[in-house]
Amino acid sequence: MKKILLLFLVPCFAIANDYELITKKVTVFLAGAQISAQAKIQLKEGNNELIFSNLSPNINANSIQVRGLNKASINSIQFDVTFLQQQKVSAELKDLKSQIELLKDQISLKESRISGLEAEKSVMIQNKKLNSNEANSNLTQLKNYAAYYRQRSEEINNQLYLLKKERDEFQIEIGSIQREINKLEGRNRKSRGQIKLVLNSEISQSSSLEITYLVNDAGWNPSYELRAKNTKSPVNFLYQANIYQNTGDDWKDVDLTLSTADPIQRGQKPTLLPYFLNFNRPVQRSLSLNRASNYKYNPNVNEVRGLVTDSYGTPLPGVDIQLIGTNTRTQTDFDGKYNIGIPKNAKELEFRYLGYQNERLPVYAQQINLRMQASSEQLNDVVVSAYGGIMKKQLNTAVSKIQKIEQLSVMSFQLPKKYSIQSNEEPLKVKLDQQNLDAEFEYYVAPVLDPTVYLTCTLKDWQTLDLLPGEASIYFEDTYVSVIFIDANASADEFLISLGSDQNIVAERKQVNKMKSKSFFRSNQIVEKEFEISLRNNKNTNIEVKLEDRLPISQNSDIKVSDETYDGAKLEKDTGILTWNVVLEAKAKKTHKFSYKVTFPKGERVNLER
Template sequence: MIKKLLLIACLVMGSKIIVHADDPQKVISQVQKVTLFLNGAQVTRTSIVSIPAGNSTLVFENISPNIDVQSIQVKGAGNFTILAVKHEMNYLKQQDKQKQVEALQVQQKILRDKLALLNASLVINQEEYNMLVKNQTITGQNASLDVQKLKQALDFQTARLTENKKKEQLINNQVAEVGKQLRQYERQVADILKSKGNTDATSDILVTVSAKAPVLSAFSLTYLVNNASWYPTYDIRAKDVNSPIAISYKANVTQQSGEDWKNIKLTLSTGNPSVSGGKPELKPYFLNYNMYYADKQVSITKVSGKVTGANDRQALPGVTVKVKGTSIGTVTNTTGDFSLQLPAGNPVLEFSYIGYETQELPVTSPVMYATLQPSARQLNEVAVVAYSSERIQMKQELQDRVAGIQIRGKSTLSSVPVEVQQTENQTNIEFNIANPYTIPSDGKQYSVAINEVSTNATYQYYVAPKLSTDVFLTAQLTDWNKYNFLSGEANLFFEDTFIGKSLIDTHATGDTLNLSLGVDKNIVVTRTLQKDMTAKQALSSNRKEIRDWLITVKNRKSQPAALLVEDQIPVSQNSGIDVETQEISGAKLDKETGRLSYSLAVNPHEEKKLRIKYQVKYPKNQGVIVD
């Protein structure tokens, strides 16, 4: 009997040991490294895990819910075998977050009730004041005036009115204090709701392992996440046309992956650079019967506008605005306004903002207005209130930035020079940032310095008067490929003055990069039609039209200017249309496109004139729009 009891006890203890070994082991891991692409990021987590003998399951918690499951990679060092890797969503964390919000809401209700009582006290106090002011009759109409009673009444009324005003001031102070506490609670609720981004859950990675003996192992988890991106911006500074150009290369980083990246090693990957441009470009001017250029070949090189929310029509600050398929982007200011330089072609703008659906709009006008719809993934009405409070907080931070205050956040920005090592891979360039960075999952923009470049440049002014008489200062950089620039918007500073924004165009395959440094109003260019002639011949079946354009260049500067002027003559695409070039003032002519190029050296206060004259002959029974 005793032997049987011992056997049963051993079986029970053995079964308990097995159950304990099979229980999932929760593992705390830290984000160690992030490789951030133009869209998306690769996250690497590390952890030291004690693995028991036998089969066991390791649960890596608090992982982003927005991961690409197929991208999960798990590595571990030690004498054990990884049997399986599984991904599961975890909605329990959201319940904890909701409990915290509900506890804060209870405190908010107490404060709102107190505020209601204070407001009621103000109303009662005001009624007492009105009664004291109106009740000023001391005696009847026929009664004699008692000076003593009058003095007593006046003293009483003065004392009561003074006490009334003191009480009103006290209540107002209490109202202000309660309002301040309410705003603090609203911000706390907003912080809890955004602490993991606009997500309803976290996720777990379950790793099943088998070990013959207990072992201590260093694990590494790698996976891809969405809702993370970066785009470049530049500060271009030129002292004068005889000095080198200084270029500050910066990355604007944002992420809403659902997990905070704290003190991580950050690597920026360029991916594939995109095409963009800053100044207007001439297109071939082809002629054919009944052709009409309705748009006058006007290209949109800059777009501005405003972004609002569809639910309340209020401006949205901090919205990310990007040219789809490129690295060009910006963010809206405190009033929801934005301005962005555009590349050539038919660009599409992409608007994204925390708590709202992403929207894409083609650029059809220099002025655009976007209205974003609230995301269906918002938690509840509390989330809407929280985002409203968060919008106020973000607006204040943006105002601080405009005022010149450096927003340090959580040690994400630093005035210490950033050490960056560039690595050229087969298909992209990587910038390895030596200093650790913290990028919260809040959808805000964080600036990361990449490089500081000082290089010699060749300066030249440019104008295409048919499109615009504005004269652009341009700079040509040679051997620019070694800097690994991407297409992006640039802030321009010339002669220590901010002169506007432009675009760095990295699409060129040559060794020279053209930078547009903005408009110089001290060089004036005009283009006027001298004479519009239509010659008809009675015995001829043809009609002749002549265009005679005069381009005048005036240099108002105190220094000489090298100016490139580009114009064009029409090009015939029909054998029945004949274009005769009569005068081009020595321009270089591209016969395929009709482009005319003038390289001028204009002395201070000098004026030069260029003449473009051509004749178009076509059958008189056909219609040709010459210009």
């Protein structure tokens, strides 16, 4: 009886069976990816426990979906992370880690020397004040003191410059080595994901399941190339996608789709609150705060440089900049400029400055400029944009097999062939679109800011390209010019690109007369200004140059600007901007003048350009 009872009870228990999931399709989002995998299974009547192991540990458990059930239902879905035994650390890995420790020691030494020199400089300044105030000091001693302080200060400043430069170079080198370490450690998988399904089948059957789920540490970002052969030809525009994945799984021969959706982004609609007015100190709003959430992490960036200013555009020295989750940090220099090396998988920069709001931005480009906002001003602007309707269209013939699909709120690119992308490898670059665009070329100079004459290119109706924010490499006459950041969130109808300077066109701006000041009824002061701008064309061809300068605009009723003359220029009254479209024949020179008068109360100071 016991044997019969045991045989009767066996079918009531679910027997765990281990199956292999094979990835067939991948939809890569701007951040994250959706995996679609298939498995052939055998089900018995009743409960069946299925285990799918050796999966990515970065699976979002809430996103797991199962399709292909035939007379079967899901009792439970469970995701676990299993930890494998760590393999022995390779000699190469040990060597790289040793190099990082040595570099950290070097950085500590540099920091120590920097601190010592800065302390010495502080003591010297204090001593200088004491020595200059000593009653018994004679002129010779003071001269000797001054000469010594001048010489030693110069030596200290030179040493500080070199030490800080060497320290920053060590930090960049550490970032480069850390990326190599991450590659090696990525091959030594320490943890794996596992999906457990309990299915209840009405019959014994063979079935093909499709399991989909979201994974982190994957995504894509756009990059562009703009090439202009000369000022007479159209601009060749190349739209590319850089696809990366560090999921721990290799994608082999998969159907690939790129989507502009962001499933990780918050999907909750904003709530509009009452708008109350009160007295406060006006602060200019920083546009970067409104758009920061639209920028996405770019794993191709290994160094970031830029300029940090306040909301009025004044450079901020000493802003603390740190990569979130790392010890890598730097500060802006006296001119508000900075550069910082980006280790592998460091995704966010944080900017801190006393009296200003802390800012966090993703590492999205090699050039990141920021306008910081005073802490008294809180911005909560939300920008919502959407595409209308559903439409399909083909791209240009160069990549016509890529189908571009615009849906209600997202856009996707279905790639025409299968791809294999290994985890932790370099990003895969795929061409999405290429076409020639009509452009207008123009020489431009604003000598009040920079006497250099630049060649610019303007693309019209650029929004029809359906671009995303990303970096663009610029080439002119088969020569690399620079990298710029295309802010596709901008609303301008025209997109202007700088193609570099032209040394064959020379601009010079000088003040014609010296500043004249005189009393006016003994209460006001009058200052007259006149400037002369000359342009010389050393080229063998005729050109047209857009020349800009400016007249001052008073923001105080006690400051009067009058008697403006501007030699045929077009004046934008709201901004004071003067514009000349100067036609220059080959080897020719032209000169333009403008002048104005400023009247203000005597004893007051007004910042006037020279």
